Amino acid sequence: MNGRTRADLKAYGSTPMMHNPLNGTVRYMKVRLAKLSDAAEIAAIYNHEVLHGVATFDLVPKSLEEQREWLRDRSGALPCVVALNEDHAVVGWACLSKYRDRPAYGTSVEDSIYVHQDHQGTGIGNLLLAELTRLADEYGFHSIFARIAGENPSSFALHQKHGFELVGVEKEVGRKFGQWLDVTTMQRLTHRA
Template structure:
């Protein structure tokens, strides 16, 4: 496996992984799948300080995108500019193989390299694997937001975790 910055050529694979969570899962609270054009527009916003990375099956051209992750601004107000939120999505066929671990390791390094002080994870529906993954990478539990989302006729909680950049 290999991680690298995402390119526009990854848009369809990223959208496929994301859209499955939109239509079948609770990892995102989005309700409408993204088109490839919408995914490309989203990717343009996730470059520079807020990168999107992919995990691929190898380094060769045409390697399978197994998952992706990104950093996003935590909140729009200027005082929050030193904080980011992470997102990680692994294709269901590749879960349990260390893809998420590889992606989060790369993302945490990028957050540190870009000078972000705090990285937050917002984990929907008590995702035990995601909570364990974030704990492994130095995230601590902040709290649980109760019934803040509704999807598939169910109220969903969001677990909030935070990692501070080592000093």
């Protein structure tokens, strides 16, 4: 635990989570609202996906200033949250965004979740999505959408675990790395009328 005791980590406000159930190793995480000072780490995680993955359809990495500007716009009911490890490094981030621009869509949001490539499959996405669904409920949104690009069974399973249901598949709507990509749309209703 890098010289820290469990009491130190509890004082830090961390949430314990299993890293490896086979050997019982426990890692500690904290999820909090993103700060402007997180911009470089958020950009590094996002830009890796821009250059090497299909979770985003962006093709050009974001500059640090672009990431800072994007973070400045994240406030109120459309927040960005980060997951910090016990060394206070950002190992994942997530946000709620407007689902569509027209006013009648105002009760719906879309989630985005990105986890550092060295920490995928460790439960960080689960913590981030749990926080996003809590915030969406707190802010009174009726519906959360997830748009999952390409073949991503981990993201599909994660969203199912949090009550999302498959509502459709858009065929070959994007092209990246010389391949056509489908987008799977999932939805979770938060406030049922």
